[in-house]
Every structure is written in structure tokens, then in C-alpha cells.
Amino acid sequence: MALNPNFTSTEDLYSNNLVTFNDTSTGTDGTITVRHISILLADGTYLVPTGTSTTYIVWDYANSSILLDLITKSTAGTVTVEWFADPSQAAIYTLTKYEEWNLYDYVFLFGLLGNQTSKPIVVDDIGYWPNSWYMCTNIFQAENAITKMNDTYSAQAALDRNQELIDNQSKFF
Amino acid sequence: MPTNADILNNAPIACVLAGNDIENGDLFGQRIDPLLAQKIYSTYFVINKIYTLDPNYSGMNAACLYLWELMNKYGIRAMGYSGSGSVAPPTPSGSFTYLIPITGADFTDATNYDNPKIVGKILQIFWNDINRYILSSEYAQTSTGINILIPGFDATANPTYELLIYIVNP
Numbered sequence: 001m002a003l004n005p006n007f008t009s010t011e012d013l014y015s016n017n018l019v020t021f022n023d024t025s026t027g028t029d030g031t032i033t034v035r036h037i038s039i040l041l042a043d044g045t046y047l048v049p050t051g052t053s054t055t056y057i058v059w060d061y062a063n064s065s066i067l068l069d070l071i072t073k074s075t076a077g078t079v080t081v082e083w084f085a086d087p088s089q090a091a092i093y094t095l096t097k098y099e100e101w102n103l104y105d106y107v108f109l110f111g112l113l114g115n116q117t118s119k120p121i122v123v124d125d126i127g128y129w130p131n132s133w134y135m136c137t138n139i140f141q142a143e144n145a146i147t148k149m150n151d152t153y154s155a156q157a158a159l160d161r162n163q164e165l166i167d168n169q170s171k172f173f
Numbered sequence: 174m175p176t177n178a179d180i181l182n183n184a185p186i187a188c189v190l191a192g193n194d195i196e197n198g199d200l201f202g203q204r205i206d207p208l209l210a211q212k213i214y215s216t217y218f219v220i221n222k223i224y225t226l227d228p229n230y231s232g233m234n235a236a237c238l239y240l241w242e243l244m245n246k247y248g249i250r251a252m253g254y255s256g257s258g259s260v261a262p263p264t265p266s267g268s269f270t271y272l273i274p275i276t277g278a279d280f281t282d283a284t285n286y287d288n289p290k291i292v293g294k295i296l297q298i299f300w301n302d303i304n305r306y307i308l309s310s311e312y313a314q315t316s317t318g319i320n321i322l323i324p325g326f327d328a329t330a331n332p333t334y335e336l337l338i339y340i341v342n343p
Contacts, residue, residue, distance in 0.1 A: 013226045103226075109219040110236065117235040129212060136215045 011101040031085040035059040042156035076155035186251035277334035287318035301335035
């Protein structure tokens with residue numbers, strides 16, 4: 001019985017740098033021994049954990065999931081998973097998905113809300129609301145760029161606009 | 174106070190109602206924050222995402238209450254549309270025991286009566302046979318129940334003793 005390849009990726013709410021990939025394929029193929037994950041970013045580079053010398057991540061077929069210390073900011077990418085019988089040969093199955101991990105932005109905004117609830121004078125200045133809306137709109141744009149347009153460039157551009165505010169938050173909130 | 178789930182269920186409706194009121198307020202000169210609908214939406218947008226991933230996320234309750242304050246009267250009105258947000262009276266998780274009638278036969282020996290329901294509770298004990306509450310100095314609470322200290326009290330020899338143990342804080 002052939003494999004119907006599929007996978008999901010989930011960013012950790014508490015450690016936003018961590019992303020878990022799960023193999024949700026159905027069917028079986030006894031020849032498969034290993035998977036490779038390739039994450040192509042909008043700037044044309046490949047995203048891999050620190051210390052990885054290849055442009056892909058090796059994912060042992062014995063493990064249905066793999067936890068990766070992957071990102072340092074909200075990120076969009078074109079994710080390709082390949083299933084190999086022999087990694088020196090061509091992949092038997094390949095699946096590409098457009099993914100976005102944006103919890104850095106949500107957690108940052110939630111943290112601002114936390115400040116509002118405890119010490120509003122600190123952040124309740126003229127820039128708080130419009131810049132919050134700006135960030136929410138950018139998140140919305142990034143989500144839709146991925147889900148409706150398969151456009152990692154636009155998604156990453158929106159997320160990077162937010163990163164500018166996060167990096168310079170004392171000026172904006 | 175509505176629950177976090179109630180607040181988040183009603184926030185989108187409150188956003189609509191606030192938007193309507195702002196528009197009508199322009200006509201009738203009401204003093205309404207013209208950006209309130211946007212504030213409700215953006216606050217809901219963030220909280221709802223985190224709540225979906227973990228309803229118990231640190232600071233969730235404070236954030237939801239902040240949203241509830243933003244929703245203001247529109248939160249109450251929204252409940253009329255959604256039908257959610259009713260306040261349920263607290264119901265006990267189990268039945269209360271506040272009066273335990275016992276006889277001498279229930280004692281484990283001449284003076285000791287054991288019952289986990291009275292351990293650590295504030296008690297008043299009425300002794301029918303002498304027609305009065307016994308004094309606090311006339312009994313001691315033990316790790317398993319009570320020990321009657323009245324001189325001559327012997328439940329073993331008098332299994333027909335009748336006592337009523339009232340639990341003040343069941």
C-alpha cells in the first residue's frame with residue numbers, strides 16, 4: 001500500500017523558537033527509511049537549526065515527530081518534506097506546504113495587554129492603539145498571504161514589519 | 174462576572190454593537206470613543222488566538238477582564254444576542270452533612286467516636302440524656318473523631334446513649 005504523504009508543523013506557545021513537525025501520512029510503505037525537511041525562506045535561503053551543515057533537516061522515519069529549535073522571530077517559509085528509501089536516490093514521496101509560525105507576534109501583543117492590565121500608564125501613550133492595530137493587521141496579512149496566496153514573500157514582509165516594532169518597542173508602545 | 178469563554182464569545186458581537194452605536198452617536202451627539210470598535214477587535218484578535226492554544230495561559234483572566242471592560246455596555250447587550258453569559262448559582266459538589274445523630278453503640282470504645290466527616294470541623298454536641306450541649310472542655314477532637322471527657326461517660330456500658338453532633342462548618 002502506498003503512502004499518502006502529509007505533515008503538520010506547530011510552533012510552541014511557550015518557547016516560540018521551537019517548532020514540531022508531525023508526520024500525518026496515511027497508508028504504509030515499508031521501503032521508507034528517512035525524511036528530509038527543507039524550509040525555503042522568502043530571501044532564498046534555507047532555514048535549518050544552528051549547527052546543521054546541509055540545507056535540509058534529517059528526520060528519522062522511526063520518529064513520527066521531530067522537535068526543532070528553528071526560529072528566532074515570526075517566520076514564513078515554503079516547507080518541503082521528502083520521504084526516501086535511500087537518501088542518495090530520488091525521493092519516493094514529496095509534499096510541499098506553505099507554513100507560517102507567528103506566535104512571537106501574538107505573544108508580544110499579549111504581553112502588551114498584560115502591561116495594560118497591570119500598569120496602563122506605562123504603555124497607554126498615543127502610539128499604543130494604532131501600533132497594536134498595525135501589528136494585528138500585519139498578522140492578518142501574513143496569515144492570508146500563506147493560506148490564500150501561497151506567498152511567503154508577502155507573509156514574511158508583513159511579519160518583518162511587526163518585527164521592526166518589536167525590536168524598537170520603546171518607541172512605539 | 175462572565176467567564177473568559179463568555180467574554181470571548183461575546184466580543185465580536187460587542188464590536189458590531191459598538192460600531193453601530195458610534196455611527197448613531199454621530200447623529201445624536203453621544204460621547205462615544207470613535208475607535209472603540211477597533212480597540213475591541215484588536216484586543217479580541219490577540220487574546221482569542223492565545224486562548225485557543227491554551228485557555229490557562231498566564232495572564233489570560235486579566236486580559237479577558239480588560240477586554241470585558243473595553244466591551245463595556247456592549248458586552249451585556251451582546252449576551253442578549255448570543256444567549257451566553259448567564260450566571261449560574263454555585264452548586265455544591267456533594268451533599269452536606271451537618272447533623273449526625275449517634276448512640277452509644279456507635280462508639281469505638283467507652284469514650285471514642287470516630288467519623289472522618291467530623292475531623293477538623295467545628296462541632297457542637299448535644300447529649301440527649303442530660304438534655305444539654307456538652308461543654309468544649311468536656312470533649313476533645315482527635316485525629317479520627319472525638320473523645321468524650323465527661324467523668325463516668327461509658328458508651329460501651331450504655332449503648333442507648335443518644336447524642337447529636339452538629340457540624341458548624343460542613
